[in-house]
Amino acid sequence: MCGISGVVGEGNVIPVLFESIRNLEYRGYDSCGMAVLGGNDIAVRKNTGGVDEVNQKERLTALQGSAGISHTRWATHGRVTAANAHPHLSYDGRFAVVHNGIINNYQELKTLLKAQGVEFQSETDTEVVAHLLANAYLEFGTVEDALRAVLKQLDGTYALAVISPHQPDHIYAVRGGSPLVLGLSPQRNFAASDVNAFLPFTRKAVYLEDGEMAVLTPQGYTLSRLADGALVTRPPQMIEWDAETSRKGGYSHYMLKEIFDQPHTLTNALHIPRVEIAALAQSIQQARSTTLMGVGTTYFVGLLGQYAFSQLAGVLVQVISSDEFPEVAVVGPGDLVVAVSQSGETYDTRSAVELAKTSGARTAAIVNVMGSTLSRLVDQVIMQGSGPEICVVSTKAALSQMLVLVRTALELGLANGRLTPQAHNAWLADLDAFPDQLQKTLNEMSGFVRNLAEKTAHFQNWLFMGRGIYYPMAMEAALKMKEVTYLHVEGIPAGFLKHGTLALVDEHFATLAFFPPKAATRLHQQTLAAVEEVKARSGPVFGIYQENDHEAAQILDGGIALPVLPAGVAPLMSLVVAQLFSYFAALKLGRAIDKPRNLAKSVTVG
């Protein structure tokens, strides 16, 4: 994710362009840049850092012009460097491009361009677009036609804004999988990632659909379909939100927005190139031992990973909480330590990785923030590409990390012969289908989850339990629930119940049971038995189960019946429902959901 903004208008638009990109900074903030049309040239200024920092370094606001584009980056391809910051210029300096998204086939295109003698200035996927435009312009003679031709060659996701002195006072904007919206006013027109860019200047907006191109001038705009050039008419709408609501995409909290972002962020995790996943699997295969490491939510991500590696690849990996790593880990040359972190700055995880390195172990990381300390520290890194997570409690970042570990386990299972190619492909197909199923379930089930959360909000104590792979789900769900509701919530493997925890149960002590699909007969029976034990002590029990599970439905005091899903993705679906449950419970209790008391987003101290 990143922010892009372009403005074209009468007179000097740069102060407005600068403010518009600053308003998008929450979408990504590792580097920033601006390109402005002046006479026959394009001036580009860019550097690493947040918008104000880059302005101080590069004096963005000293630029002048009546058309410009800008970008605040959340790097996916290429390190966080000034050269990799956007905008990117074509080899002839006649096109400047900003991009939000990922060009999957950029390596191929780069190889072709290099063969023609084009020199690349950055490591990004984006730069190919600028050079391709220069080539296509020679062939087609107009910016618009050049853009159409280039887009046919791109595979991936994009929102692009382009300027060129070939067509002064014009901004070209296209959408293919990443958001883009026009802001319209008599003085100037905008093309931006979201309405925050221009809300202080205009509330009149036109949202682009995928496969559409907008051409903006100071006086107006045209909208057309990329495929056949047909003009599109779409009446503008007036945005009534205040700036804060708008940053949350209309959701009342970032937590809810980020829960609903998950179909998209999972798709990003599914698009991480297979070679990267296979390389991590290979490191695990070659290692004497593998340790997964995280702390808080990422510890539970690791725990999920442990089950995935055992079940899919027949390889038992250890999971250690980063804070305890120095006390318990025994690693050295030949061992692999895989750290999981959203921010890549978590002190406990960073110092544990440093320790592992000093001991001679190989290190790897799954991280969301490119350029973060952890991503630079390790031998091997997978960038999960979930975009900024603003809510203090992690939802979308954690779920994507789980998916990355499941993909890695599948790759390892294939490599070591534990999985046949057919089984491996069947699994991948289930994963691929998951984002759509999740979207549907989120749309259809939220009301039910809210009802259940409101109905049960008076309970002060909770037990979340699950067996097998539902145990890490119950643990992570319990952590989520305590973080946002401040209630006492214990997560346990359901098998623990009769070995102690049952002593807590009475009619005031609520339980949430995570049911596996009925097809997992043994686990299912064990979960039912645990629920019976609680019920026998008058404990109210709620559950997350599949809709064909009549036994669960009958015994529970309430719950959420989910569609029947393949075994590989069903646990992830339960977790999303539990995230929503925590959110609605916290809402009912009036908690500070996005910034719960006593917590910080990234714990950078020991």
Ligand code: GLU
């Ligand atoms: N893939 C591009 C890059 O890494 C754009 C990332 C973004 O959306 O900010 O530079």
